[in-house]
Amino acid sequence: MKIYCIANQKGGIGKTTTATNLASVLAHKGFKTLLIDADKQCNSTDTFRAKTKDTATLYDVILDYDHPLDINEAIQHTLIGDIVAADPLLKGAESILRNDAGEEYFRLKDALEKLTGYDYVVIDTAPADDKLLKNCLIAADEVVVPITADRYGVQGLADLHRTIQQVQKRSNPGLKIAGLLMVKYKERLKLTQETEYVLKQAAFKLQTKVFDTKIRESTGTQMAQAERTTVVKKYYANEIRKSTTAEDYIRFTEELLRGDK
Ligand SMILES: Nc1ncnc2c1ncn2[C@@H]1O[C@H](COP(=O)(O)OP(=O)(O)OP(=O)(O)O)[C@@H](O)[C@H]1O
Ligand SMILES: [Mg+2]
Numbered sequence: 001m002k003i004y005c006i007a008n009q010k011g012g013i014g015k016t017t018t019a020t021n022l023a024s025v026l027a028h029k030g031f032k033t034l035l036i037d038a039d040k041q042c043n044s045t046d047t048f049r050a051k052t053k054d055t056a057t058l059y060d061v062i063l064d065y066d067h068p069l070d071i072n073e074a075i076q077h078t079l080i081g082d083i084v085a086a087d088p089l090l091k092g093a094e095s096i097l098r099n100d101a102g103e104e105y106f107r108l109k110d111a112l113e114k115l116t117g118y119d120y121v122v123i124d125t126a127p128a129d130d131k132l133l134k135n136c137l138i139a140a141d142e143v144v145v146p147i148t149a150d151r152y153g154v155q156g157l158a159d160l161h162r163t164i165q166q167v168q169k170r171s172n173p174g175l176k177i178a179g180l181l182m183v184k185y186k187e188r189l190k191l192t193q194e195t196e197y198v199l200k201q202a203a204f205k206l207q208t209k210v211f212d213t214k215i216r217e218s219t220g221t222q223m224a225q226a227e228r229t230t231v232v233k234k235y236y237a238n239e240i241r242k243s244t245t246a247e248d249y250i251r252f253t254e255e256l257l258r259g260d261k
Helices: 015-027 044-048 058-063 088-096 107-112 131-138 157-170 193-205 219-226 231-236 244-259
Strands: 002-006 035-040 076-079 082-084 120-125 142-146 176-183
Touching: 002 015, 002 131, 015 035, 015 044, 015 120, 015 142, 015 176, 015 231, 015 244, 035 044, 035 058, 035 131, 058 088, 058 107, 088 131, 107 131, 120 131, 131 157, 142 157, 157 193, 176 193, 176 244, 219 231, 219 244, 231 244
Parallel strands: 002 120, 002 142, 035 082, 035 120, 142 176
Antiparallel strands: 076 082
């Protein structure tokens, strides 16, 4: 089983779009894939048409100290895919995760050790640098960092890098940064040399690469989200004949899997 964490503290950069579409491509390729929504905003949960009320969520798995739930029992099987939903109650995570000699950072990892039958897990994270993000990074094998190809797209990466380094040093030495993924890419606006340099520098600092595949922007992406599905899923179902974004997420997934060989 391989666990990918999609992370960037910057808000609205494309984490959820990347997590949900990556999970859709992996599932379409025949891999048993589980999406975990670790963001109290519940955007992946919404896209995957999962419930947050009257159902078990990630909260019950990692934050309910009195009656912790086996992660296998928190999985919702929806038309879009398998998911452990987020919960608005995750907003309390920072205080609920009791200081416990560092054990509080291992709640998700411990929960995932009980997961059975999956080839891939994709974790969507919140735009925050908190205990929940540390839980996700400690549980993961690889981090994918979506960024936008503009002057400010790499802002804040130093904070993420510091957190990743801490996790690598103390808790998860095998954690790998798979790469920086350029998202919401506008083909018309060719990358300026300055931006290209900034991105390469950022990748160099993080001792990783920029993925060759760039995810182009398209209105179909937002339409799919409004319909509570992924653009990739619509593309595979022939509901849309062409989608640059879907094609790019398929190519990106293949590039990611090649990198793991
Ligand atoms: N390739 C794309 N083409 C068009 N729109 C996109 C694309 N990728 C992302 N978006 C849009 O950008 C917005 C932010 O994307 P998304 O929700 O994935 O970001 P996020 O990093 O998860 O945000 P947050 O930090 O709030 O969790 C959404 O409206 C989404 O539809
Ligand atoms: Mg999101």
